[in-house]
């Protein structure tokens with residue numbers, strides 16, 4: 448991620464100094480009250496897609512159309528929506544895409560056969576196996592079978608090794624998107640205290656590694672961390688990726704901190720909505736109208752009051768995951784297809 452190296456633009460104060468808190472607190476004063484800056488993931492995702500559209504025009508002139516295969520196993524409703532959105536974005540950008548659906552009872556062997564066939568097809572540059580897979584499938588074995596050059600999720604051990612050792616490779620999409628949000632919003636990373644709540648292979652571990660490469664001082668927290676709120680309160684940059692609705696409340700947030708919310712949790716009962724929201728009238732109306740209320744891992748009213756900047760749910764990290772998947776597919780196509788695809792340097796995911 449070459450663009451990420453500009454993490455402290457000229458004139459910005461160094462994180463850790465009093466200037467950091469001042470910088471993030473300088474945001475919006477509405478009705479005499481401080482209100483955090485919203486980091487608009489849709490806008491940043493659109494910016495990245497516009498940059499990719501330029502690259503795709505160039506590739507088209509060299510008769511190259513990057514191709515993505517998205518494998519969906521079973522009928523997990525969230526996975527169905529994610530895969531549909533990924534394929535739709537490919538179509539909108541002019542990438543070739545295939546959605547391959549397998550029954551929930553599919554075996555590891557079936558999936559290994561499918562992945563081997565996709566590895567062998569030249570017009571497929573990227574392979575994505577949507578997670579989670581059903582319990583009878585050995586997920587690690589399937590992910591290891593994907594050709595590392597086509598591993599647009601960045602989950603293959605070869606790409607994980609490259610990420611850890613700071614070598615160029617395909618980087619997991621959500622973590623890469625989080626860095627893009629911070630860098631493009633001019634949030635200082637170098638020298639900042641970053642706390643990641645959640646240690647998943649998909650988000651927690653890789654985003655911690657990327658923040659470290661951008662010179663943050665990084666702590667990873669998890670379910671066994673003692674006094675989680677006190678550790679989180681140290682953070683200039685707090686990443687919540689633990690999968691628990693509104694776990695991060697006011698007491699986790701240092702005033703003026705930047706809070707990145709990776710969670711997408713659906714509340715489906717009035718009791719849940721009342722438990723999460725301090726002022727539940729609006730969300731209760733939404734529950735009645737739509738049948739559910741989407742909430743991240745961060746309490747939305749608290750973060751607005753206390754943070755300096757934050758990503759909303761929806762409209763924060765989600766659009767970046769898709770944009771970075773597109774970026775990885777274009778990058779995989781350029782790397783696989785050699786010289787004719789490299790007439791100019793891409794600005795992303797270098």
Ligand code: GUN
Pocket residue numbers: 575576577578579600620621649768
């Ligand atoms: N499930 C949740 N997030 C992801 C992701 O980034 N990639 C894949 N393949 N599955 C997921």
